Amino acid sequence: xxxxxxxxxxxxxxxxxxxxxxxxxxxxxxxxxxxxxxxxxxxxxxxxxxxxxxxxxxxxxxxxxxxxxxxxxxxxxxxxxxxxxxxxxxxxxxxxxxxxxxxxxxxxxxxxxxxxxxxxxxxxxxxxxxxxxxxxxxxxxxxxxxxxxxxxxxxxxx
Amino acid sequence: xxxxxxxxxxxxxxxxxxxxxxxxxxxxxxxxxxxxxxxxxxxxxxxxxxxxxxxxxxxxxxxxxxxxxxxxxxxxxxxxxxxxxxxxxxxxxxxxxxxxxxxxxxxxxxxxxxxxxxxxxxxxxxxxxxxxxxxxxxxxxxxxxxxxxxxxxxxxxxxxxxxxxxxxxxxxxxxxxxxxxxxxxxxxxxxxxxxxxxxxxxxxxxxxxxxxxxxxxxxxxxxxxxxxxxxxxxxxxxxxxxxxxxxxxxxxxxxxxxxxxxxxxxxxxxxxxxxxxxxxxxxxxxxxxxx
Ligand SMILES: Cc1cc2nc3c(=O)[nH]c(=O)nc-3n(C[C@H](O)[C@H](O)[C@H](O)COP(=O)(O)OP(=O)(O)OC[C@H]3O[C@@H](n4cnc5c(N)ncnc54)[C@H](O)[C@@H]3O)c2cc1C
Ligand code: FES
Ligand code: FES
Numbered sequence: 359x360x361x362x363x364x365x366x367x368x369x370x371x372x373x374x375x376x377x378x379x380x381x382x383x384x385x386x387x388x389x390x391x392x393x394x395x396x397x398x399x400x401x402x403x404x405x406x407x408x409x410x411x412x413x414x415x416x417x418x419x420x421x422x423x424x425x426x427x428x429x430x431x432x433x434x435x436x437x438x439x440x441x442x443x444x445x446x447x448x449x450x451x452x453x454x455x456x457x458x459x460x461x462x463x464x465x466x467x468x469x470x471x472x473x474x475x476x477x478x479x480x481x482x483x484x485x486x487x488x489x490x491x492x493x494x495x496x497x498x499x500x501x502x503x504x505x506x507x508x509x510x511x512x513x514x515x516x
Numbered sequence: 517x518x519x520x521x522x523x524x525x526x527x528x529x530x531x532x533x534x535x536x537x538x539x540x541x542x543x544x545x546x547x548x549x550x551x552x553x554x555x556x557x558x559x560x561x562x563x564x565x566x567x568x569x570x571x572x573x574x575x576x577x578x579x580x581x582x583x584x585x586x587x588x589x590x591x592x593x594x595x596x597x598x599x600x601x602x603x604x605x606x607x608x609x610x611x612x613x614x615x616x617x618x619x620x621x622x623x624x625x626x627x628x629x630x631x632x633x634x635x636x637x638x639x640x641x642x643x644x645x646x647x648x649x650x651x652x653x654x655x656x657x658x659x660x661x662x663x664x665x666x667x668x669x670x671x672x673x674x675x676x677x678x679x680x681x682x683x684x685x686x687x688x689x690x691x692x693x694x695x696x697x698x699x700x701x702x703x704x705x706x707x708x709x710x711x712x713x714x715x716x717x718x719x720x721x722x723x724x725x726x727x728x729x730x731x732x733x734x735x736x737x738x739x740x741x742x743x744x745x746x747x748x749x750x751x752x753x754x755x756x757x758x759x760x761x762x763x764x765x766x767x768x769x770x771x772x773x774x775x776x777x778x779x780x781x782x783x784x785x786x787x788x789x790x791x792x793x794x795x796x797x798x799x800x801x802x803x804x805x806x807x
Binding site: 359360361363379380381382383402403404405407410413416417418419422423424426427470473487489490491492493 | 569
């Protein structure tokens, strides 16, 4: 068995250390090592987006990143977006817009959407659908998700 | 996932040394969007994974002294399409990197990895080929360069020998009055493997006639193929839809596709003709605008 390595990364603004084997994915390290179970395992091969986190500000599928690759990186997970126990407007919009059913895809959608609104504060519907194409949902039919993202974008105007 | 060791060298020489270590079965990790899937599914074996993302040279994205483009093998797709100068000068490459997987894949996936993986349907390979891009390869005895068009030798096979590393892809300068475009056909709107794809490049003379034409088709043979007869039919002519329709018909003869669940032979041939025609039309518009 390859030796465990000690990795230091900034996770949700806090410097964290964790041990992992080289073969472990970032998703496994977050869920099993750090008890951050927000990122979900859907397909484990990059297709569904349920495991999306932000790595140095970019959305990535954490099932296709090795935990050892995160050395020195800045990682944001869904646990980090609600401040002081209060939901972020984006989360509120998903909740109020009923943009989830079983909820497995939701953390991934929230993280990609956060990255999208950081870059394009007022995306068109086409931009929303194109940029969120890497997140799959088996339940909602997507329309409510798109509306929730639009509502969040409008909220940011006021 | 199978057990392996991990190394992240910071120089090309160290990477080549690790990759040639006879006591290891090593693989290169760039974005990992192909290799991690293969390792997890045990379609590839490794005892050492060599992450090349920390090597400065492989992260370089810059204009060359000659006015071309140096694209380091570890540069991600999203970094490429955020550079305005690349979108302007190498638009067919940008057409491709914008549709490789979704955003999460583009944040990690590299054009170097897309080329080395050598899938017949890879999106970046036809654009690289129409630009006459060159692959720079590091070996234990030094460097060598070869045309990207000769890099892939079969389905998921390339020219790299054990211990060799793709360092960069180098594009020649982009002349005035030239333009290019890439398109693929997929059943969904986003995120799927091409049933067929095509890239076209046109260079016009001052009178507006076609001086040079290149058309490369993907997903319709074990490697990307040049549609030479279609290219010849264009040279010396004035660009127009009728001409492009004829070129499209000729282009489909270069294809030797297979029947599979994604499409039949006839369907793929038809797509070659349509995609050639459409990419030629866009390439001509872009060439005329590039004064
Ligand atoms: C969900 C999903 C969607 C995808 N969609 C698309 C798509 O639409 N179009 C498409 O073309 N592909 C697609 N792919 C495949 C993949 O993302 C691309 O092929 C990508 O460009 C590979 O780049 P990478 O850096 O991730 O490669 P890696 O996985 O790191 O490497 C790929 C292969 O090349 C070798 N390698 C990498 N870099 C070097 C180097 N510098 N020198 C020598 N060998 C090297 C590796 O050892 C490996 O064998 C998709 C993959 C996933 C998971
Ligand atoms: S679990 Fe990572 S993309 Fe599906
Ligand atoms: S709400 Fe169930 S997968 Fe999206």
